[in-house]
Amino acid sequence: MSSERKIGPNAKQLLAHFIALEAVPRGGGLADGLNFLANPDHMRQGMERAMSNLEAALAAVKSAPDNPYGDDDEAIAAAILERVEKKGTAE
Numbered sequence: 520m521s522s523e524r525k526i527g528p529n530a531k532q533l534l535a536h537f538i539a540l541e542a543v544p545r546g547g548g549l550a551d552g553l554n555f556l557a558n559p560d561h562m563r564q565g566m567e568r569a570m571s572n573l574e575a576a577l578a579a580v581k582s583a584p585d586n587p588y589g590d591d592d593e594a595i596a597a598a599i600l601e602r603v604e605k606k607g608t609a610e
Contacts (some may be wrong), residue, residue, distance in 0.1 A: 529596035530573065536603060537572040541565030 528558040542555035542565060555562055580586055580595045
């Protein structure tokens with residue numbers, strides 16, 4: 520998925536999830552978020568890592584032998600988001 524290519528709403532929401540994890544990693548706090556927002560280089564690097572994570576997550580599902588979604592990024596992103604949501608409510 521190239522950064523020039525349009526991505527749908529589910530993929531955008533999954534990307535936002537990855538960006539949030541870059542801004543405030545698990546175990547992190549307010550200082551991490553402020554540093555992310557205040558440091559343009561840190562933000563740019565975090566956004567690049569988030570996009571790479573999105574691409575890797577989509578590619579991992581696409582390459583799975585039992586992938587029921589085919590190459591549909593939106594369906595894959597929706598399924599991942601559903602799993603993330605279920606995990607978040609279970610914690």
